[in-house]
Every structure is written in C-alpha cells, then in structure tokens.
Amino acid sequence: VVVDTQGRIVRFNQACEQVSGYRFEEVAGKVCWDLFLVPEELEMVQGIFAKLVAGEFPTYCENYWRTRDNGRRRIMWSNTVLLDENKRVQYVIATGVDVTQAHTAESRLRVLTRAMEAGPSSVVITDAQGTITYVNPAFARLTGYAPEEVIQKTPRLWKSGKHPAEFYAALWQTLVQGREWRGEFCNKKKNGELFWVYSTISPIKDEGGKITHFVAVVVDITERKHYEQALEQSRQELEHKVAERTSDLETTVQNLLQEVDARRRVENEIQHLLQCERLVTEISTDFTHLEAGCFETRVREGIRRLMVFLKAERASLSEFVGQNICATVSCHEDGIPPTPPRIPGTELPWSRAQLRVGKRIVFSKIDDLPGEAAWDRETYRKLGTQALIALPLVVSGKTIGALVFVNASGARNWPAETVQRLRLVEDLFAGVLMQWRSEKALTGAERRYHAVADFMQDWEYWESPEGALLFCSPACERITGCPPQQFLADPKLLHKIVLQEDARLWAEFHREAFAQPQERSLQFRIRRPDGAIRWIEHHSRPVTDEKGTFLGLRASNRDHTDVKQAELESQRLHEELARVARMTMADHLAASLAHELRQPLAAILSNAEAAQQFLESQPPEHQEVREALQDIVQNDDRASQIIRRLRGFYRRASQERAPLDLNKLIDETLSLLRSELILCQVSWQHNASSPLPLVFGDRVEIQQVLMNLILNARDAMLSSPPDTRYLVVGTALQRPNHARVSVSDSGTGIDPATAEHMFEPFFTTKESGMGMGLPICRSIIEAHDGRLWAANHPNRGAIFHFTIPVCKVSNP
Amino acid sequence: MNSALPLSPAPPTVFVVDDDEQVRRALDRLLRSAGLAVRVFHSAPAFLEQAADQPGCLILDMKMPKVSGLDLQAILADHGLHMPVIFLTGHSDVPATVRAMKGGAIDFLTKRFRAKDLLAAVHAAL
Numbered sequence: 056v057v058v059d060t061q062g063r064i065v066r067f068n069q070a071c072e073q074v075s076g077y078r079f080e081e082v083a084g085k086v087c088w089d090l091f092l093v094p095e096e097l098e099m100v101q102g103i104f105a106k107l108v109a110g111e112f113p114t115y116c117e118n119y120w121r122t123r124d125n126g127r128r129r130i131m132w133s134n135t136v137l138l139d140e141n142k143r144v145q146y147v148i149a150t151g152v153d154v155t156q157a158h159t160a161e162s163r164l165r166v167l168t169r170a171m172e173a174g175p176s177s178v179v180i181t182d183a184q185g186t187i188t189y190v191n192p193a194f195a196r197l198t199g200y201a202p203e204e205v206i207q208k209t210p211r212l213w214k215s216g217k218h219p220a221e222f223y224a225a226l227w228q229t230l231v232q233g234r235e236w237r238g239e240f241c242n243k244k245k246n247g248e249l250f251w252v253y254s255t256i257s258p259i260k261d262e263g264g265k266i267t268h269f270v271a272v273v274v275d276i277t278e279r280k281h282y283e284q285a286l287e288q289s290r291q292e293l294e295h296k297v298a299e300r301t302s303d304l305e306t307t308v309q310n311l312l313q314e315v316d317a318r319r320r321v322e323n324e325i326q327h328l329l330q331c332e333r334l335v336t337e338i339s340t341d342f343t344h345l346e347a348g349c350f351e352t353r354v355r356e357g358i359r360r361l362m363v364f365l366k367a368e369r370a371s372l373s374e375f376v377g378q379n380i381c382a383t384v385s386c387h388e389d390g391i392p393p394t395p396p397r398i399p400g401t402e403l404p405w406s407r408a409q410l411r412v413g414k415r416i417v418f419s420k421i422d423d424l425p426g427e428a429a430w431d432r433e434t435y436r437k438l439g440t441q442a443l444i445a446l447p448l449v450v451s452g453k454t455i456g457a458l459v460f461v462n463a464s465g466a467r468n469w470p471a472e473t474v475q476r477l478r479l480v481e482d483l484f485a486g487v488l489m490q491w492r493s494e495k496a497l498t499g500a501e502r503r504y505h506a507v508a509d510f511m512q513d514w515e516y517w518e519s520p521e522g523a524l525l526f527c528s529p530a531c532e533r534i535t536g537c538p539p540q541q542f543l544a545d546p547k548l549l550h551k552i553v554l555q556e557d558a559r560l561w562a563e564f565h566r567e568a569f570a571q572p573q574e575r576s577l578q579f580r581i582r583r584p585d586g587a588i589r590w591i592e593h594h595s596r597p598v599t600d601e602k603g604t605f606l607g608l609r610a611s612n613r614d615h616t617d618v619k620q621a622e623l624e625s626q627r628l629h630e631e632l633a634r635v636a637r638m639t640m641a642d643h644l645a646a647s648l649a650h651e652l653r654q655p656l657a658a659i660l661s662n663a664e665a666a667q668q669f670l671e672s673q674p675p676e677h678q679e680v681r682e683a684l685q686d687i688v689q690n691d692d693r694a695s696q697i698i699r700r701l702r703g704f705y706r707r708a709s710q711e712r713a714p715l716d717l718n719k720l721i722d723e724t725l726s727l728l729r730s731e732l733i734l735c736q737v738s739w740q741h742n743a744s745s746p747l748p749l750v751f752g753d754r755v756e757i758q759q760v761l762m763n764l765i766l767n768a769r770d771a772m773l774s775s776p777p778d779t780r781y782l783v784v785g786t787a788l789q790r791p792n793h794a795r796v797s798v799s800d801s802g803t804g805i806d807p808a809t810a811e812h813m814f815e816p817f818f819t820t821k822e823s824g825m826g827m828g829l830p831i832c833r834s835i836i837e838a839h840d841g842r843l844w845a846a847n848h849p850n851r852g853a854i855f856h857f858t859i860p861v862c863k864v865s866n867p
Numbered sequence: 868m869n870s871a872l873p874l875s876p877a878p879p880t881v882f883v884v885d886d887d888e889q890v891r892r893a894l895d896r897l898l899r900s901a902g903l904a905v906r907v908f909h910s911a912p913a914f915l916e917q918a919a920d921q922p923g924c925l926i927l928d929m930k931m932p933k934v935s936g937l938d939l940q941a942i943l944a945d946h947g948l949h950m951p952v953i954f955l956t957g958h959s960d961v962p963a964t965v966r967a968m969k970g971g972a973i974d975f976l977t978k979r980f981r982a983k984d985l986l987a988a989v990h991a992a993l
Contacts, residue, residue: 653957654887657978661893664982668900676900683896690889730957733930 076123129158177273199245217241251280367460374456416445420466448485519607536583554580572597590619655690714749736777742785748861764798771802799854804847880923911939924992929956951992
C-alpha cells in the first residue's frame, strides 16, 4: 500500500484487496489509519509513520488490520519512502505480509508453555520410546526430583511397585494403539514416600499419524486417597457399629418379646386360675344355702358351669349305686348325646376301681388308657367318650361318686394346671352330694312319718310282756269286726280269730316276737264274725324305755286283703296261663311224637314180618333173621327214647335250676320237633357257637321257650313258598356273661303294629292262637335274669333272641 | 341180583325212597324176604339221579326234608316217567292223600302197615 504524507491511500494492490476485503476504488484517498487500524495500536503506528515522514526509513512493524467484514488480520510491515526531487518525502510505501496464522500458533504455544510452567498439574513429556524429555516445575515439586535428574530417564524411576505388570501392559497397549489412557497411579517420591496421582496420558502424533511423544498430565490425589481411605474406614467403622448396635437392639427386642410373652402367659394363667377360683367360689356360695328341693337345679347349674369352663361337651355327677354307676345329674351341649342314666359297673371295671381308691381319671384320647383298661376302652368307645376327666367324690375315705367331664366329638387335651385346680371342686361336690343324700334320706323319713300317720288309721295296739293289751286303736273294729273293748277284755281274741290254716304260723311268730324282741312283720288271715276272711299285714316293734327295759310290742295291722287277693289272683292266673301254654305245647308235641313213634314201630313190624318170612324160607336164612332182630332191638330203643323225651317234657320237674348245655338242648328240641318241621317243609339249621359256656337255668322252661320260638318261626313261614322256608337256630356268647340264642325264620317278618303288642298276654295273630306263647316265654326268660326280644331280619323274616346268664364256674 | 346178561331185560325192581334209615333197612329186608329185587335211596334226588328211568315200582315216604314224596311224584310226572308209586305216610293226612291219589299213586299205606298189605300193593304195581 502507498500513502501520502497525510496518510491518504494512493495505491492499493491486489494482495491488499484480498486481505482487507475492500476494493481500491473504495479506499482511494481515504486516510489509512481511519480505515484499518485498531484503536490500541493507532498511536504506535502513527509514531512509526511520523518517523518515516521525518526521513527515518526503512522501518518495520507488526500490527492488526481491520477487515471489511470486521475481522482482524495480523500484518508484518516493511516500510520505506519515495522521495521527490527535493529529497523530501513524497510517499510512504508499506509492504506487508499477512502473519495472522503464524502469530496465533506462536502466541498459543507461549500461553501453553506458560500454563505448563505455572500450572498446579504436573506434566511429563516423553518421546515415543518413553524417555523423558520434559517435566514441569509442578512435577519437581510433587516428586522431589529436579528436572535435570529425570530428563533422559524413564518414568520407571518413580514406580511404587504397587501395580502388577498387567497394569502397565494394559496401559502401554492403550497408548500404542494411539488412544488416551486415564487412571490412578501409586508412585514413589524421591524420598521414598508413596503418593497417588490421577494421570491422563495422551499420545502425540505427527502429520503422518506416527506417535512422536507422550504427554502425561498428573494430578496429585494422595490427599483425596487419604480422605477416601479415611472415609472408607469411617464407613466400615460406622457399619460395624450399626451392625453391633442392630444386633444389640435385636437381642434386646427379642428379650423384650420373650418377657412380654412370658408375662402374657403368666397373666393368662393367673386369669384362668382366677376364673377357676371365682367359679369355684360362686358354685360354693350357690351350694351354701341349699334348701330341700333345689339340690338338683343347683348341682346341675354348677356342673354346667364347670363344663363350660372346661370346654367339655358332657358332664355328670354320677353315684355308685350298688354295682351301677348312675348319672344323678347330667348336662350336655346341643348335639351331643347325653350321659346314659345307668352304666353297669362291670362295663367300666378299671375306671370304677381307680375312682374307688380315690384316683382321678384323665385321658385326652381313648388310646391313652392303659392296657388293663381294655374293657373300659370299649365301653367308652360305645358311649362315644373321646376324652374324659373323672374326679372321685370321696367322703371319709369312701368314694361315693364321681364328677365326670367328657368330650364326645373328638380327642382333646385338658390343661394340667386346671385339672389340678379341680381338687377344690371335688371336695365341694362330695360335700354337696353327702348333703343331698341326707336330704333325700330325710325326705324318706318324712314320708315314713306320714305313713305312720296313716297307720293310725290302721289298727294299732300295744301288748305288754305279760300279754295284756295296754292300748288298742279304734280301727280294729273296721278291720276285724270286733270293737276295741273286746280286744282289751280278751287279749287272746286275736289268736282266736286267726284263720285255722295260719294259726300255727301266727303263734310261732308271736312267740318269737317276745322271745327276741325286734322289728318283725307277717301276713296272715283272720275270719271276721260275719265270716269274711281278711288278710292282715302285721308289723310289730319292741317298745323300750330310755334305760332299754323291754316294755312290750307295739303292733300295726293293716287290712291287706285287696292287695293280697289281687296278688294271689294274678299269681293264679299266671300259673294257669303257664299251664295252658304248656298243655298247648304238649299237644303239639304229642302229635309230633306220635308220628316219630310210628317210624320205629313200622320198622319193628316190618322187621318182624321179614324175619318170619326168612325163617319160613327153605333153607331158613338165619343171618337175615339175626340182623332183623338186631334192628328190632334198635328201633325199640329209639321208640323208648322218644317216649322218654315226651315224658320229660310233661313232667313238672323240680323247677330247680342247673347248669345246661344250650346247644345240646337245642339239638334235642329240634329233634323233638323234627316231624313238625318236615311236615311243614321247613329246612333248618343249628349254628352252634363252640364252645358255649353252660348256662344256669330250668331245663324244662328253657326248652319250652325254644319250642315256642321254633314253632312260631314255623308258623310264620307257612304262607311262604315251601322251598323258601328256612329256620336257623344260632347260639353265641354275648358279652360279658350271657349266652344268646337266636331263632330266625324266612317268613314275612314282624308287622310293626304287631311288634308293639306281641309280648302282651292274649295278643295273637293266629286264628287258633292263645296269645300266651311269647308273654310266657318272656316271663320265663326274665325270671332267668335274661332278656327276650325280637327284630326283623335285614333280608327277610323275623329273628327272636333271648339271653341267659352263663354259669360262673366254667365247664370243667 | 346180577343183570349182566345183555339181552335179558332188567328185572322189575322195587325202589324205596325213605329218609329214615331204620325204615329203609326194614323195608329192604321185608321185600327181599318176599323174593323181590330192591334198591333203597335216602332221598328223592338220589333216586332221580340213579334209577328214575328203570323199570319197577316206587315205595315213597310222603314226608321227607327238602323234596317230599309228593314233589318226587310230580317231578316224575313232569318227565313223563310213569313209575307206579306206593305212598307211605305217618299221618292220616287227608289233603296229601287226595293229592297223591290224584297224582296217580297206586296205593297208600299208613306207617305201621302189615307186610301182606305192602306186598299186595307192590305186586299190583309191578
């Protein structure tokens, strides 16, 4: 560019146009510095221009030019002047080179170098082989090595040995591939101290992409590492402490929970015990003022409350009455079968024995019962008892009953503590039971007292030891027809009016009564003056004074005629009926046996006639005759047996009971009735249980029952087709000590309407029947302490059973 | 009696069916004493099994367990076997007698009969 001395542009070459963006025409004549210079360099450039104009040339300078698009270009100028003829400066000629590019790189390098020199980060530069070419002052400060100590060495110098070989191999692998590596190093200072750095190592490449250098920028992180370590340690300590504390807490919580649990258990127990005690107290209060007549209600309420408390389903106050265990008071939950009112003690031998010696029985399930209680176990099973508490009620060392609580729906445990507590209840109920018993006895006494009052309506007299009547109540006239005065006048009058048949009995009684004074009674007959006969029920009792001196007999006489007559009538009727029944049966039997007899008689006759024939034949066949005669003897024997059997039945034997073999008796009876059965086309079978113990009974009577049942069975089948008529007589042992006989038929079975009445006298379904068979059978069997009953067979027909006690002494 | 000759006809036999052993033995002996061939059976089924189709006559106890004399008579009639039957009975059981005679019985003897009556009946039957 060429400017005049005033700075106005005279020439502006193409290079200028390119650099500035202006065209020459645009800048011609304009002042150069107004257009191009930046304000901060204006003074410096005007100074140089002034020197040029003053003749100091050439000059050099470097300054910025503003371009048309407001950019900046750095231009290095070399200036000279063009002189006119007078050697005066006419124009200034400035030749510039655009150095913008060079100027920027250089200044950056300078900045970077400066930064490197002054920066806090350590910088290490190595060549491609790893030889150190540069370290900055920060590095020297960090490591303690002066630059001259490390230049031309390798970074191995400060290796700490903390990193494995693989670590370095990976590092180099990364770098050699031209990629940057970042990571943490542990290094060693000149004084041996270890320190941590964070390193960024970058490969430097030339234009050809070849690695020429590596630059490592290293930041000291030793402190951070320390902090980290400290932090880690603190964290670990904290965690440890937390864990420790947590475990402590857990233990504490656990202990607390256990304590709470234990406390709750104790509280429950206490509450349960309190409930128990309260219950016992309340029941006991309830029992304090027991009035006659309210015993049962109160005792039932008490038992019911205990049952609810124990969560049992059935409860009873049972008493030992003779051989039986009787539920005096009982209660049960809905849907649970009640306690049977009477259980024979023989059904619960073990339990009874336990209670008798004052031991409790507690079981949670039937199988818990000991081996020796096998019988009881079966009984409990039958009673539906699944779990039980039985508390003995003991008074003065004697068990009078038991308090029984039962679970019937399933096995269950009884809390031991509660069962223990029931001791109070035992005493309570034992006391009440005793009280109740004496109350009952009292009631009995009262009843008797009333009876005595009634006696006063009867005839009472007092006879002195000398035989005089000291007192005679007016009722004697009503009963005997003689007024009291007559008796008082004639103490022997009573002896005189006693019926002849009873006179001896009365005299003996009267003599005994005075010889050995004690309470006695006698029934005898008198004849009244009007001829009527009266039954007298006579009671006499000795009268003594407070010293025990015998003062005579006090006698009460009741007119017993009506009762006695009814009794006699009934007895007579019964005997008559029995006789009639026996006769009816005997008629049957006679018919049957007549036929039976025909068989041997026919055989005898045929044999005899055959023998005659054989004797007459030529030659006589003696062997045949001999055999015929033998058979005749046998048939005779047979006929005798049949007659004996019939006689045995007719004979009213001594009525004495004796051990009987039931199976044998059945066989005999069946053979007696054989013809009857065959005639009616009845098949029969005897299913004998073997061995069956002997029974104790009246042979004739039992046989009568058997016959009756068998003939009934036969009659029941008459309307059925002959090939279906089937009779079975079976025997079996019935627990515990009875033999059972069952007679079943294949008839139409028992009509339910009939079943109700068939054991009643005079009831019959037969056209020619007396209606006495079954009632008499039943009375016979019941007189034998047995039972007779009937049922319909599941398939068809009826089955009659009876039982008879077996002999106590077994068959030797 | 031996009937081994193949061409001679089997001699007529008196068959006795009675469940009473002693009666059987007595009848067997009596009939043999009269020179008759006799076979005895203890029950109707035994007779049916062994001898029902053979020539002869049948002395039949009316009253036997399971299959009675009347039953046996009916069975024989059902099978077209017309063996003459003489009934023996213990009872004078009128309805049964009527049935027996209606069923074609030759004779009817009450038990404890005389030998001549039985033999007469048998000869009539044979």
